[in-house]
Amino acid sequence: MPTQSFDDMFDEAMQDPEMAELINGYMAQMTVGIQLANARDEVGMSMDALSQQSGVAKSTIINIEHGEASPTIFTLTRLAAAMGKTFQTAFV
Incomplete structure (x- = not known):
């Protein structure tokens, strides 16, 4: 049985509407998390300080x-x- 690349598996998973919705939701959560961490780093604020403020x-x-x-x-x-x-x- 030939192996399948990650890209092929991902493309296949995205063909299933329920799976695509789940994947897109997780990707959005990750994007927001990365943006928050980047913004916090940009202003030089610790998590503790951000929590307090x-x-x-x-x-x-x-x-x-x-x-x-x-x-x-x-x-x-x-x-x-x-x-x-x-x-x-x-x-978008």
Whole structure:
């Protein structure tokens, strides 16, 4: 039996609407987490400081940055404000 490349398996999985929805959701969570971590690093703020300034639990910040949480827009807005930034969304 020939082996299948990751790209081929991914393309096949994305053909299933339910699987595609799940994958796209996880990718969005990871993207938000990476963006939060980058913004926090950009302003030189620790997770502890961000937690104190925003009122969002440090454990929540960790979960968001690790792509393990699906934060509300309200939470992301609070985090952005604590860093002196604004939170924006986009449908592309």
